[in-house]
Amino acid sequence: MVIKKIFGENFNFNKNIDIKKIFKLDKNVKKDREENESYLDALKEIYEEIKNLEIYEKMTIGMAEIIIGYDNVEKTKKYIVIEPILTKEEIKLFLKLRKVVQALLDVPVEEIDKEKLEDYLKEKIKEIFDDLKLTLDDVTRHKLIYFLIKYLIGYGKIDALMKDENLEDISCTGVGKPVYVFHRKYEHLKTNIKFETDEELDSFCISLAQRCGKSLTLANPIVDGSLPDGSRLNVTLGRDISDMVQHLQ
Incomplete structure (x- = not known):
């Protein structure tokens, strides 16, 4: 009502x-030509992510294609999100x-x-x-x-990750580091998602904290709360490091 x-x-x-x-x-x-080159670079990045994968499973979430598999070169399980470029x-x-x-x-x-x-x-x-x-x-x-x-x-x-009901945990430990997820079937998986700058990650963490009805600042650098969908959020914000750990229940 x-x-x-x-x-x-x-x-x-x-x-x-x-x-x-x-x-x-x-x-x-x-x-233009420069734009087409940028588009090709993005395609190459996707190819590099999946070329060595032994694919376990594929699925679609919205317009995102999800590929889960084992990287035979990196020797690790991966969760690859491929979205429109x-x-x-x-x-x-x-x-x-x-x-x-x-x-x-x-x-x-x-x-x-x-x-x-x-x-x-x-x-x-x-x-x-x-x-x-x-x-x-x-x-x-x-x-x-x-x-x-x-x-x-x-x-x-991380929108596609949040919409995947098989994921129980989403975590990121800093800028330039891959987001990791815990899958109910495949357990720990490395994703191809990264936050490229301090500003991007800090802004994202602050936005999540606000959704919990809380404020994340240098004076109040730790937030533990619940997002509107019931997911548990734990964020630590620092001057030299920005850590985000989100736990899904």
């Missing part, structure tokens, strides 16, 4: 914001669109039923595409919507 009331009466987009003023970008997504121009477009949607959304996502919110956001994002008269092919549209939903109301880089 409360969720329905919040969604039906209070969940609105701020109509007073001029999205075209926020969104200053060429309306056409153009692909955004070109450089699509990344710029995504960042602009994220600002627009965040500016228009005037209700905290934690207070709204996620399934209803996701459907609502998809429709609003499509309206924004039309309002801005963006010239996008269907593939680009689907990719942008996928990443907008993932980062606006999902769990960003």
